[in-house]
Amino acid sequence: MGSLPHPDTQETPINCAVITVSDTRTVETDRSGQLIQQLLLDEGHQIVAYALVKDEPTQIQAQLATLSQRSELHALIFNGGTGIAPRDTTYDAIKTLLEKTLPGFGELFRWLSYQEIGSRAIASRAVAGIFRGKLVFSVPGSSNAVSLAMQKLILPELKHLVSQLHPETR
Numbered sequence: 001m002g003s004l005p006h007p008d009t010q011e012t013p014i015n016c017a018v019i020t021v022s023d024t025r026t027v028e029t030d031r032s033g034q035l036i037q038q039l040l041l042d043e044g045h046q047i048v049a050y051a052l053v054k055d056e057p058t059q060i061q062a063q064l065a066t067l068s069q070r071s072e073l074h075a076l077i078f079n080g081g082t083g084i085a086p087r088d089t090t091y092d093a094i095k096t097l098l099e100k101t102l103p104g105f106g107e108l109f110r111w112l113s114y115q116e117i118g119s120r121a122i123a124s125r126a127v128a129g130i131f132r133g134k135l136v137f138s139v140p141g142s143s144n145a146v147s148l149a150m151q152k153l154i155l156p157e158l159k160h161l162v163s164q165l166h167p168e169t170r
Contacts, residue, residue, distance in 0.1 A: 014074045014162050016040050017049035017067045021060055021080035021090045022141060025052060032079045032146045039150045040077075045158070048073055055081045060093035068132040074162045076134055077154065080141030082125045091125035094138050098129030102161075105137070105153060112152055113145065135161050 018040075020033035030052060037047050049067055053059045060081070067076055081090030095101070105128035113121035126149065128137045135158075139149040 011044075012159075014040075014045045014158050015048045015072050016045055017051070017070075017073055017076045018047060019049075019051045019053060019060075019063055019067070019076060019078045020141070021053055021055050021078055023055050023087060025080075025141075027052065032141050032143050035143055035146050036077055036079060036150060039147075039155065043155055043158075055087045055089055057089045057093040060090055061097060064094060064097060064131060064136065068134045073134060074166065075158060076131075076136045078136070078138040079146055082127075082138055082140045084123050084125070088125075090138050091127055094131075094136060095127055095129075097131050098127070098136065099131060101127065101129040108153055109139070109149055112148055116144070116148065130165065133165055135165060 018033050018036045020030045022030070025033075033050065033052070037050065040047060048070070051063055051067075053063050060078070064076065067073060078090055078094065081088045106124075106126045109126040110121045110124055113124055124140055124145070126137075126139050128135070130136065137149070137154055139145055
């Protein structure tokens, strides 16, 4: 059984920020950040911010805090830094700030990942939740993981989740 589109009928585009967390990527080499942006644009959403930040908890948290102050922004999508290597700090930096979590996001992401990569999926610390009225997603930095998260989880539910937080977007 495939995923069913949510019955929301809103046509309002969702204003998104894309943040790549990496010590090595540049704007030119950030394939995953570019992929997220393209998939959002293909669905009619808007990119209102794009940033590259180092895998430093204070920088990640500062970026989240700064962007969350933008009233026009609905959702933030982080990619990179969700594994278990010593420099992978995105999960830890974001999870501590979330006011509400969406545990099903990480659970479903790992389940879908398991179907593609097997037991290596246990190392993923994808997370989603709410911070200051904004929807926040954090996914691994590989293009395959980004594609999976965006196409199977984020894009099918983005409008519905934002409309739950902001009924005026309906």
